[in-house]
Amino acid sequence: MIRRGVVLLLLLAVTHSAISAQSAQPVQPFRPTPLKSGIDFSGAEVRALQQDDFSSPAMLWVTRGEKLWNEPAGNSGKSCATCHKDARVSMKGVSAGYPKVDPDTAKLTNLEGRINQCRTQNQQAAPLRYESDELLALTAYVGLQSRGQPVNVVIDTQNRRNFERGRDIFYTRMGQINLACTHCHDRNFGRKLLNDTISQGHGNPYPAYRLEWQTMGSFHRRLRACFFGVRAELPPAGSQDLLDLELFLAWRSQGLKVETPGVRK
Ligand code: HEC
Ligand code: HEC
Incomplete structure (x- = not known):
């Protein structure tokens, strides 16, 4: 072979x-x-x-991401939902436009990078490691809100x-x-x-x-x-x-x- x-x-x-x-x-x-x-x-x-979706193993990460979205993290005591409210509304179509130059840093950023930016700057929490279940879960959950969009x-x-x-x-x-x-x-x-x-x-x-x-x-x-x-x-x-x-x-x-x-x- x-x-x-x-x-x-x-x-x-x-x-x-x-x-x-x-x-x-x-x-x-x-x-x-x-x-x-x-x-x-x-x-x-x-x-x-x-x-x-019922048999897709990937949906386990989405479920986890939704939970994380609503959990307070870091010293800010804020969750993603505190600022962004309902992801189905605020994150609709967002991932379809990534990677993009972030207005805050003027650097090319992908979705993982933008999520970590919110973790560190807006939640005062440690950035999430690539391939960690948490980062995969949040990325999958935010990404799902663009499913079907070009x-x-x-x-x-x-x-x-x-x-x-x-x-x-x-x-x-x-x-x-x-x-x-x-x-x-x-x-x-x-x-x-x-x-x-x-x-x-x-x-x-x-x-x-x-x-x-x-x-x-x-x-x-x-x-x-x-x-x-x-x-x-x-x-x-x-x-x-x-x-x-x-x-x-x-x-x-x-x-x-x-x-x-x-x-x-
Ligand atoms: C020797 C052939 C070969 C080369 C060279 C190669 N790939 Fe692949 N790539 C594959 C195979 C085989 C797969 C798995 C089947 C598939 O999805 O195409 C794959 C998968 C992928 C996928 C996933 C597609 C999907 O729908 O999941 C991406 C993206 C990709 N390659 C990008 C690249 C990039 C970028 C490079 C150059 C850095 C590269 N590949 C070089 C053979 C190659
Ligand atoms: C303290 C408020 C706050 C918190 C908490 C927060 N964010 Fe953000 N987030 C922002 C602001 C402000 C922006 C930049 C303006 C915008 O695009 O909405 C932003 C932008 C984003 C973007 C890019 C939106 C786009 O249109 O490009 C994503 C994705 C994102 N946040 C995800 C998250 C996730 C996931 C969490 C939780 C881990 C989180 N945010 C926590 C305030 C926050």
Whole structure:
């Protein structure tokens, strides 16, 4: 099995070395067409789990997130609800616009980052760790309020540098396998790699429950898994590289519906 996977990867690499040799000029980013969610490439079992909130394991984190939303935390004694009231109203559509440049810090921030900003500044509580159940739960709960809404990020003068850096990462070969994201997710989606069908590589279901992890994971954890797959150095969750990549990927998936909390293989 492993040997077959390596051969496939090498095949992909060889097939595309011709492409990279021509592209000395900056690449023009493009969106895959037709735009398809990873769920469209998923098996029947995964689709059934994601579609049914009663059997979806991801909903456990949503339930927990709703509880946390209403619990006072930190020295402020305030809960998220103290300021934001009913999340179903105040958080509707919010996650579809992330990552974005935060008006308070003037930095590109994803949903996890914004939640932690509220934790530290507005609740005077310790920030939550990436992949902690608490941060996954709050992110899933806030994200759910955008489910079904189209991903909608705006590229402007404030975030253009981040966008360009994310785009460059997407098109740069990396790791011992020496493939770029684009080689799999633009040029080979729909094809089999080991037991997986390669999707277009969108972030619309995250945070998501992965059967392989047997738990919920952040978008950055999923991205790290792809860096690992090509044997590249892993950027830490929350790092600038992954934030910039997240922005580029959100732009690239513009219009796809948010599926949070998703289920994947
Ligand atoms: C003391 C009041 C206060 C508390 C407590 C608080 N926030 Fe906030 N939050 C704000 C303010 C002010 C903003 C920035 C203005 C805005 O976008 O509403 C904000 C912004 C946000 C945003 C971004 C909204 C957007 O439109 O981009 C999210 C998401 C968020 N908070 C989540 C949370 C969560 C989750 C908690 C609990 C862990 C929390 N907040 C606790 C005051 C608070
Ligand atoms: C060797 C091929 C390969 C490369 C290179 C690769 N990936 Fe992936 N990626 C996969 C496979 C296989 C999966 C799991 C099946 C799927 O959802 O596509 C995956 C999953 C994903 C997903 C999750 C999609 C979903 O719906 O859950 C995202 C996002 C993603 N990749 C982004 C990236 C990014 C960004 C890069 C570059 C840093 C990258 N990938 C590089 C093969 C690759």
